[in-house]
Structures are given as structure tokens and as C-alpha cells.
Amino acid sequence: MHSKDYFDRVADQWDSLQASFYSEKVRDRALATAAVRSGATAADIGCGSGFITEGLIRAGLRVIAVDQSEVMLTAMKRKFAGIAGVDYRCGEGEQLPIADDAVDYVFANMYLHHLEKPPIAIKEMARIVKPGGILVITDLDSHTFEFLRDEHRDRWLGFDRRDIRQWFREAGLGRVTVDCVGEQCCAQSDTGDESASVDIFVASGEK
Numbered sequence: 001m002h003s004k005d006y007f008d009r010v011a012d013q014w015d016s017l018q019a020s021f022y023s024e025k026v027r028d029r030a031l032a033t034a035a036v037r038s039g040a041t042a043a044d045i046g047c048g049s050g051f052i053t054e055g056l057i058r059a060g061l062r063v064i065a066v067d068q069s070e071v072m073l074t075a076m077k078r079k080f081a082g083i084a085g086v087d088y089r090c091g092e093g094e095q096l097p098i099a100d101d102a103v104d105y106v107f108a109n110m111y112l113h114h115l116e117k118p119p120i121a122i123k124e125m126a127r128i129v130k131p132g133g134i135l136v137i138t139d140l141d142s143h144t145f146e147f148l149r150d151e152h153r154d155r156w157l158g159f160d161r162r163d164i165r166q167w168f169r170e171a172g173l174g175r176v177t178v179d180c181v182g183e184q185c186c187a188q189s190d191t192g193d194e195s196a197s198v199d200i201f202v203a204s205g206e207k
Contacts, residue, residue: 003068003114003153012075015049021110022185026138026200027055029181030107033204034134036061040104043128045093045121046111050076056107057083064098066091093121098128106135110185113140113156119167126171129207135173137164137203140185145196147189164203173205 030052036042038060044052047065049072056063062085067073073088080086091097093108093115106125112118125135140158148154161178168176181200188195 003155006153015051015079018048018051021187022183022200024055025183026109026181027052029183029202030109030136030138031055031059033177033202034105034107034136036105041102042105042107043096043098043103043125045096045106045108045125046114047076048072048109050079052107052109053080053086057085061085061105063087064089064103066096066098068092094124096124096128100127101130102128104130104133106133107137108135109138111139112137113154113158116155118156118159119170122167123171126168126173126205126207131207133207135168135171135205135207138181138200139164139203141199141201143196143198145187145194145198147191147194148187148196151190152187158198159201161201161203164201168203168205171205173207176203176205178203 036059041062042056043064045066047053047067053063053065064087066089070090089097106129115121142158142160164178165176179202181202183200184197185200186197
């Protein structure tokens with residue numbers, strides 16, 4: 001099963017699933033790291049059902065929400081029905097449907113480990129940020145929980161923070177930081193035989 005098929009299947013229950021994996025502290029730390037300002041425009045890449053977008057809306061930002069799953073975007077539209085300022089777009093991380101220098105901030109939460117080529121995706125995210133804009137990624141540290149490949153369709157078992165720093169710099173970003181969120185992502189295997197608990201990092205860079 002491709003990751004898109006997995007997210008199509010779980011779209012209607014994704015909010016509750018996500019809440020079981022990690023808390024809103026992850027979102028709060030991501031937005032604080034970017035120091036978001038009201039009235040700006042942000043892109044939420046791999047938006048899912050709108051975990052990051054919800055925080056951005058509350059902070060007074062306009063959002064371009066991108067996901068590869070039309071089913072997930074449909075669930076998100078229902079969730080934010082009647083709320084203005086969200087532009088929903090279907091697209092892949094390695095070829096984002098957003099123009100160059102279009103947004104003030106880019107966020108990608110728990111998205112990178114589902115991609116085949118994370119360095120290319122980071123360059124794409126850097127492409128759409130305005131000069132002076134900020135890219136923030138929250139994702140998993142390197143781990144050994146193989147069941148996440150099979151059950152959650154993870155392509156990468158987390159990341160070495162040194163690689164993240166290098167990929168940000170190769171994308172032309174400066175003031176790169178990679179730090180611990182102070183939160184873990186927890187998941188139980190569908191078979192009940194294994195459970196995972198993995199530290200979450202927050203990485204940021206300025207264009």
C-alpha cells in the first residue's frame with residue numbers, strides 16, 4: 001500500500017489517530033519557532049486534516065494547504081467549512097503546486113518521513129518561501145521501529161539531525177536550527193506486539 005492509499009483509508013479518523021500519536025505541543029512549538037505574524041501567508045505541506053492549519057488560522061494567517069490525498073483534503077474542508085482564508089491544493093512534496101516566493105512561512109509536520117526524496121522536498125519548500133521567510137519542519141528522530149514502515153507506510157525511520165541541517169543548507173537556507181520539541185510520537189502496532197516512542201525534532205531555516 002502506498003502512503004497515499006493509507007491516508008485515503010484513515011482520512012475520516014485522522015484527527016483522533018493523530019491526537020493519539022502526539023499532542024498540540026508539537027504545533028505550538030512549530031508556530032513559536034517561526035514567530036508567525038497575523039496577516040501573513042503560510043503553506044501547510046502534507047496538511048492531512050489540518051493540524052498545523054488550525055493553529056495558523058487561530059493566529060490570523062492565510063493558509064495554502066497541500067496534500068497528496070484528495071480524500072484527506074475533503075475531510076479537512078468539512079472540518080473548516082465556513083472558515084475563509086484556506087486555499088486547498090492537491091499535490092506532491094517533490095513538485096508543489098505553489099509559485100516561487102509565494103508565502104511567508106512553510107510548515108511540514110510529520111510529512112518528511114513519508115517521502116521518497118526528502119532533500120528534494122526541502123528544496124521545493126524553500127523555493128516557495130519569500131526571501132526572509134521561514135521553513136519549519138517537525139518530524140521524527142532516527143529510530144528502529146520497522147513496523148511503522150508496514151503499518152503507517154513510513155519510507156524513512158526518522159532522520160539524523162545532522163542530515164536535516166545539511167539538507168536545509170543545501171536548499172539555500174540560513175540560520176538553520178534543529179532542536180528537540182520535548183515531545184515523543186507514540187504508536188502501537190496493529191498486532192499489539194510492539195509499540196514505538198520516538199523523540200520529535202523541530203528544524204527551521206530562513207531564506
